[in-house]
Amino acid sequence: MWDSGWTHHAMYGDGSWFGFMGMHGIFMLILAVLAVVLVISLFRQGTKIVGHDPALTVLGEKYAKGDLSRDEYLQKKKDLKV
Numbered sequence: 001m002w003d004s005g006w007t008h009h010a011m012y013g014d015g016s017w018f019g020f021m022g023m024h025g026i027f028m029l030i031l032a033v034l035a036v037v038l039v040i041s042l043f044r045q046g047t048k049i050v051g052h053d054p055a056l057t058v059l060g061e062k063y064a065k066g067d068l069s070r071d072e073y074l075q076k077k078k079d080l081k082v
Contacts, residue, residue: 039082053080056077056081059073059080060073
């Protein structure tokens, strides 16, 4: 009835690099790489936001020990955040 060889090659590729399935696989690989890069960049941004500044930690400890007054603590904290 019809040439089944042509439809087979049109739907599934003929084994060449630019067959349909080959291009589909490359596209999926590119999407997977982009997804991994996105997740890594979001993770790094999140750790920067959540991460604690060691200088603020030391300042808080000094304030907790009573080495700094409230006004000194607030001023130094303000200075460090700039």
